[in-house]
Amino acid sequence: MLVAICLLAGLALRTDAAQPNVIVIMADDLGYADVGFQGCKDISTPNIDQLAKSGARFSQGYVTGCMCGPSRAGFITGRIQSTFGYYVNPAQPLDPKQGLPAGIKTVAHHMQQQGYVTGVVGKWHMGTADHQHPDAMGYSDWFGFLGGGLMYYPLDHPSYNGRYLTKEKPWSTRDMHHTLPMLHNGTPVEWNQYLTRELTEGGIRFIEKNRDQPFFLFMSYNAPHEYLEAPAITIAKYPPDSVSDVPGVPAKSRSIYAAMVDEMDQGIGRLMETLNKLDLADNTVVWFLSDHGGLKRTSDNGPLRGAKGSAYEGGLRVPFVVRWPEKVAPGTVLDHPVTSLDIGATSLALAGGNVKQTSLHGSDITSYMTGQSADAPHDVIYWHVGRSPQDLSGVMRDGDYKMLAKRGRVELFNIKDDPSESTDLAKAQPQRAKRMLVQWNEWNGSNAPPLWKQSGRKDYQYADYEWLKGTPHYQRTKEE
Numbered sequence: 054m055l056v057a058i059c060l061l062a063g064l065a066l067r068t069d070a071a072q073p074n075v076i077v078i079m080a081d082d083l084g085y086a087d088v089g090f091q092g093c094k095d096i097s098t099p100n101i102d103q104l105a106k107s108g109a110r111f112s113q114g115y116v117t118g119c120m121c122g123p124s125r126a127g128f129i130t131g132r133i134q135s136t137f138g139y140y141v142n143p144a145q146p147l148d149p150k151q152g153l154p155a156g157i158k159t160v161a162h163h164m165q166q167q168g169y170v171t172g173v174v175g176k177w178h179m180g181t182a183d184h185q186h187p188d189a190m191g192y193s194d195w196f197g198f199l200g201g202g203l204m205y206y207p208l209d210h211p212s213y214n215g216r217y218l219t220k221e222k223p224w225s226t227r228d229m230h231h232t233l234p235m236l237h238n239g240t241p242v243e244w245n246q247y248l249t250r251e252l253t254e255g256g257i258r259f260i261e262k263n264r265d266q267p268f269f270l271f272m273s274y275n276a277p278h279e280y281l282e283a284p285a286i287t288i289a290k291y292p293p294d295s296v297s298d299v300p301g302v303p304a305k306s307r308s309i310y311a312a313m314v315d316e317m318d319q320g321i322g323r324l325m326e327t328l329n330k331l332d333l334a335d336n337t338v339v340w341f342l343s344d345h346g347g348l349k350r351t352s353d354n355g356p357l358r359g360a361k362g363s364a365y366e367g368g369l370r371v372p373f374v375v376r377w378p379e380k381v382a383p384g385t386v387l388d389h390p391v392t393s394l395d396i397g398a399t400s401l402a403l404a405g406g407n408v409k410q411t412s413l414h415g416s417d418i419t420s421y422m423t424g425q426s427a428d429a430p431h432d433v434i435y436w437h438v439g440r441s442p443q444d445l446s447g448v449m450r451d452g453d454y455k456m457l458a459k460r461g462r463v464e465l466f467n468i469k470d471d472p473s474e475s476t477d478l479a480k481a482q483p484q485r486a487k488r489m490l491v492q493w494n495e496w497n498g499s500n501a502p503p504l505w506k507q508s509g510r511k512d513y514q515y516a517d518y519e520w521l522k523g524t525p526h527y528q529r530t531k532e533e
Contacts, residue, residue, distance in 0.1 A: 072167070072267040073377070074337040075400045076256075078321060079128070079271070080314075080372075081121065081176060081202075081278040082361055084347025085354040087314055088372050093353070095297040096311045097290070100322035104341050105374045109385035109422055113468070114373020115450075116345050116393045119362050119438060121201060122178050124344045124393070125273075126153060129179065129190065131160040131397035131413040135437035138501035140444075143180060146200045146230050147514040147526065150505040152180015153190060160397035161191030163411060164269040167404035170194070172263070174255040175273035176202065181518070186239060192271075194262075196237045196255040200230035202275055205248040205282035205313075208232060220525040223513050231280065234524055241520050247284050249276045249313070253320030257327050264331045269400065272324065276317040279348065283312035290315065299353045310351040335378045338403065340396050343371040358474040364438045364448050364457055365474050380423050389429040390450055391418055435496050440507070442500045449493045456489035463490050 085091060088098040090105035117127030117134060122142035126134040130153070134140070143151035161171040172194040173187050178201045187195035204210075208217040217232050224232070234241045235251075244251045256272050291311040293304035302310075321341070328334040346368040347353065349360040359365030373391070375381060394415030398408045402417040420426040432451070439446035439460075449456045453469035465479040465486040479486040515528030 072169070072404050074268050074270075074333060075164075075169075075340075075403070076270045076272060076324070076337060077128075077340045077396055077400075078324070078342075079125075079273050080317060080341075080343040081273075081275050082345070082348045082352065083277060083314065083343035083372065084352030085343075085357050085367060085370060085372060087277075087347060087353055090374075091372055093297075095291070095295065095307075096314050098314060098318040100318045100325060101341060101372075101374075103325075104321070104339060104376045107378070107383045108339070108374055108376030109381045109387050111373040111375075111391050112386060112388045113390040114342060114371055114392075115369050115390060115434065116342070116371055117436065119345045119364060119368035121176075121278075121344055125176075125178055128344075128393045128396065129153070129159050129161075129271075130157055131163070131394055131401075131411075131415055133394070133414050133435065133437070135442070135497075135500040136414070138504040140437070140440050140503050141507055142201060143178065143505075144226055144507055145512075145514055146181055146226075146233065147516045148505070149180070149182035149185075152178075152182065152185040152504075154504055155184040155189075157190075158412065159191040160400065160413070161187075161269060161271070163191075163397070163401045163406055163413070164404055165191055165193070167267075167401070167406050169267045169269045169404060170263045171269045172259040173197065173271040173273060174259065175252045176200075176275050176278075177273070178202075181233070181516070188238065194238065194259060196235075196242075196259070197252065197273065198233050198235055200233040202227070202231045202278050202280075203233070203235070203248055204231050204280065205275070207244055218525070220513070229514060229526070232524070233526065234520060236520055239520055241523070247316065249274060249316045249320055253323050256320075256324055260324070260327050260331065260333070264333060267404070269404075274317050274320070277310050277313035277351065279351065281306055281309040281313065281351065283309050283316055287312040287315055297353065299355075301349055302351060302353070306351050337377075338400070339376045341372070341374040341376075342393060342396075345369065346371065356473050364436065364446070364459075366455075366468070366472060369436065369448070375422055377422075382424060385422075385424070387422060389421070389431075390434060391416075391421075391430055392434060395430060433492075435493060437497060437500055441503050442497060445494070445497070447493050447497060449489050449496075451489060451492075454485065454489070456486060456493065458490055458493060463487075465489070 089102040116124045118124035126139040173192045175197040181199045291308045296307040354367035357367035359367035398415035416430045434450040436448040457464040466474045521527040
């Protein structure tokens, strides 16, 4: 009996050891060409480049939306966000209707069911009501902020001149998002350094705390999302006269943006150093991507057309890397289209779960990224980029062809031959364009009504959440 027990215990240990840790590092508003492995010349990204060099990069890596909220909702749930009604960014951060719906299952929930400890660090942007907090969405440990961004220094930083400590006049919606408190598991915490560095340390703490069990960590950096802020010492590395001349991007903005990307790269280097120090690197799958294309006034998305907010390649195709030592061959380039949804499905499969028994929309691409299969993971990929199912704006990839529907207008491109989408083939190939539009419309018929409707009003919001006490956003209810 004792021998049998020992054998079973050993089997359990081997099973746990076979489950790789997973870290997903997501940048915010990073340009397609703004990392070295994509050809960037003016910004130093040695640590991100090393991820690509030691793993695989996907030349056609896509996200599910061209704006922050919808794209992240797709990744977090592992489902195309229009199928559950998430079409636009939450404009009013304290409106409980705006964000993820109560009870929706996420990739983190699935990973928890496989015995993983789950954590998220950084930007959330999925709502601020109790049912929308990360702990209600499958994350057992979370450190970050609930809005769509955060100022890069604490609000009492001298550079802000007290502007964000009181509300003497109405703030913009973006200011409302960017001044919510930093939280750890729902409790406000003080912080006193550059935000990107603070988030990196939060990620390191999570890794160190959970080194002895399989973990799933979503490192959700805010950089290089505006506002443009970075330590002066890092900005000094990128004088305005030394940065690349990107059309439409002021040199001064490019200088600060470069420093923000640099700081994020340094943070990623520290995360990788932690994995090496704890002897976890070989059994950790690390993904890196942006949540969508770069912002037009800061980023370089070349040679792609479009930027953040656009359904052209520059809005949807992003730097996309996976590193898994001894499983993914170093320096691999994978040219078939993949999407951010595949990260969740692949992670669950590697954890031992059955993707086909879930509602996840991604594919398990393990065999593709490890070289066991050269087949394309997807025959067809759909996007909805309108504001509701009735807003017939969307995208469809079918092989090398991409169809864009824009409220009645249809464009068609051969992405293999024309990645910059310079030649519209809709008139030259009308039957293909029509067929793809019909197929997209059929798919769109199953999309859900919007979870909320955008209002033209920009009223300042207050709420009585405990975690808001001490901020200009807190206001007691009438009952109090």
